[in-house]
Amino acid sequence: MLGVAIVPQSDLGAYGNSFRSLQLSQANLFRARGLLSGFPRFPIQLMEEIEGRRDTLLKILNGTGVRVPPAVQGYFLTIEGSASMLLKEHGLLTIVVRQNSGRP
DSSP states (O other), X not given: OOOOOOOOGGGHHHHHHHHHTOOOOHHHHHXXXXXXXXXXXXXXXXXXXXXXXXXXXXXXXXXXXXXXXXXXXXXXOOOOSOHHHHHHHHOOOOOOOOOOOSOO
């Protein structure tokens, strides 16, 4: 249908034109307005749900002794340790993200 993005002022120049150039159909705009009007608390409820789940995960992680740098807003957490060790020793299934090293 369409998306909504909130970006920091510092990123507006990089992303603003991408969103401004979208050609949205009138039907989708009406549908989006209806959904936003019909469920005005949904964005807040979603944020509260994500925060609650992040807090639960942090409590679990704090009991393992695994180092977890401070959480930032959002639902991703950085966990220090190898994926195989985290699974074997703590039963934590993790997603490994490697920073781009410049190689394909």
